[in-house]
Amino acid sequence: NAGVTQTPKFRILKIGQSMTLQCAQDMNHNYMYWYRQDPGMGLKLIYYSVGAGITDKGEVPNGYNVSRSTTEDFPLRLELAAPSQTSVYFCASRPQGKSPQAFFGQGTRLTVV
Amino acid sequence: TQLLEQSPQFLSIQEGENLTVYCNSSSVFSSLQWYRQEPGEGPVLLVTVVTGGEVKKLKRLTFQFGDARKDSSLHITAAQTGDTGLYLCAGAETAGSARQLTFGSGTQLTVLP
Numbered sequence: 001n002a003g004v005t006q007t008p009k010f011r012i013l014k015i016g017q018s019m020t021l022q023c024a025q026d027m028n029h030n031y032m033y034w035y036r037q038d039p040g041m042g043l044k045l046i047y048y049s050v051g052a053g054i055t056d057k058g059e060v061p062n063g064y065n066v067s068r069s070t071t072e073d074f075p076l077r078l079e080l081a082a083p084s085q086t087s088v089y090f091c092a093s094r095p096q097g098k099s100p101q102a103f104f105g106q107g108t109r110l111t112v113v
Numbered sequence: 114t115q116l117l118e119q120s121p122q123f124l125s126i127q128e129g130e131n132l133t134v135y136c137n138s139s140s141v142f143s144s145l146q147w148y149r150q151e152p153g154e155g156p157v158l159l160v161t162v163v164t165g166g167e168v169k170k171l172k173r174l175t176f177q178f179g180d181a182r183k184d185s186s187l188h189i190t191a192a193q194t195g196d197t198g199l200y201l202c203a204g205a206e207t208a209g210s211a212r213q214l215t216f217g218s219g220t221q222l223t224v225l226p
Binding site: 004031033035040041042043044045048058059090092094101102104105106107 | 155213
């Protein structure tokens with residue numbers, strides 16, 4: 001079982017460059033999330049989606065964009081990368097319901113220089 | 114966005130000691146989850162609590178959900194070095210649909226031999 005797969009695992013970007021972080025899940029989960037985690041800290045929600053074609057902003061959406069064309073995929077786009085976007089990015093998914101478990105990918109460590 | 118505050122932020126103890134980690138909010142949650150995260154990995158679910166006043170035990174770990182469903186605690190008895198990690202609480206925003214999953218700031222636990 002693949003679960004939640006994130007690519008790439010590591011990336012270094014120059015200021016002003018753009019990139020897309022990929023996230024795919026094979027569990028047919030409706031809900032998907034993108035979080036960022038700074039060193040030693042908790043997770044901050046960037047964007048989330050409750051199904052294909054539906055996305056919504058989380059706590060820290062500025063500088064990011066998402067799309068959800070299929071149930072499986074939820075890519076995160078960084079336009080004009082800035083040093084403040086240096087972080088570890090986690091994608092997660094979970095089924096719809098009151099208290100289901102969230103499954104996480106292994107993360108993408110992004111450095112903007 | 115509903116905020117979850119965890120305390121303490123850092124905790125370093127000797128093997129065999131007991132400890133309690135707290136997760137507090139001014140908002141009511143339909144359910145609350147505790148995750149543990151190891152370096153380089155995504156968070157992994159430990160437990161979900163859904164009923165006010167609920168207590169759940171997982172070997173040496175005891176989880177409690179506050180009567181008003183605004184706070185929770187994690188108590189570890191006789192800590193072991195394998196308990197070292199980042200402990201995160203997470204609250205589901207709304208009963209039923211539970212769209213947003215908000216994470217606390219985390220408690221970094223280090224258990225020394």
